[in-house]
Amino acid sequence: MSFLAGRSVQTGLYLTAGSTARSLVRSITSLRPHRWIGDPCGTIRHNGRYQAYSWGAAQSDDLLHWTEINDHAIKGLPKGTAAFTGSVVADRENSAGYGEDALIAVFTSFDEASKKQSQSIAFSHDGGLSYSFYDGNPVLDIWSTEFRDPTVIRDREHGRWIMLVAKALEKKVAFYGSTDLKHWECPDMFRLPVEGTDRRKWVMVVSTALPMRAWSLRPTGLWNLIFSLISRRSRFLPTAAKECSRS
Structure with missing residues (x-):
């Protein structure tokens, strides 16, 4: 899943009712390059066009x-480093120093020798056709082999960027904040209106295939867990769980 103008957009394969492995229906909005691609990511509308990455553009x-x-699309990757899933933001206030409205890619760098995963950035001066690898990378490194898939959003209220990134072995989603996309402090988040009020609430959705005994749910299966932010404690607490359909 990736972000498009602040809203999530799902692309890829879809199942119809009663479908089998031989009757998968591909979405009409799919892109089919003649090569292997990773997760679709970095989806954004910029200068009147939609852009998506794999990390090809x-x-x-x-x-x-x-x-x-x-x-x-990412130029200057060091030898032995691969670009994994990430996101792209338009830096309208030039917080990173690459110019107003510059596109900045935030992605997982995979070191092929050590298997370490860390978070890096790259910047574009040609409208997102290509990106230059930042020579100060990685911008976020906890020396883990299971630390990946950053999603970055703009928190305009507080003048900062927020990154959500998965700590896969710990079965956690970590949050980091930054004012310049390069220095970060310690998987999707968005704000929704609260029905019947004038308030808005931050919501996070996490998918898991882990045993759900603590929720008194079936111990197997794929579930979407929904958490909402309790502002006064700056904590996300679980509010709902929904089992994903497996037709």
């Missing part, structure tokens, strides 16, 4: 018809 005017621009 693709563009669309209508989300239906896609043109693959290149298969390696």
Whole structure:
């Protein structure tokens, strides 16, 4: 899942009722490069066009018809380093110093020798067709082999960026804050209106295949857990659980 103008957009394969492994129906909005690709990520609308990455770059005017621009959008990756899933933001206030409205990619760097996963950034000066690897990378490193898939959003109320990133072995989602996308302090989050009030609440959704005995749910299966932020304690508390359909 990735973000498009503040809203999540799901792309890929979909199942219809009664479908089997032989009758998968591909979404009409899919992109089919003639090569292996990773998770679709970094989806953003910028200068009137939609852009998505894999980390090759693709563009669309209508989300239906896609043109693959290149298969390696991030330039200057060190030898032995691979780019994994991440997100792209438009830095409208030039917080990172690459110019107003510059596109900044935030992604997981995978070190092939040590298997370490850390978070890096790259910046674009050509509208998102290509990105230059920041020479101060990684911007966030906890020396873990299971620390990946950052999603970054803008918290305009507090003038900062927020990163959500998975700590896979710990079965946790960690939150970090930054004012410049380069220095971070210690998986999707968005704000929704609270029905019947004028308030808005931060909501986080986490998918898990772990045993759910603590929730008195079936111990197997894939579940979406929904958490809401309790502002006075700056903590997310579970509010709902929903089992994912497996037709």
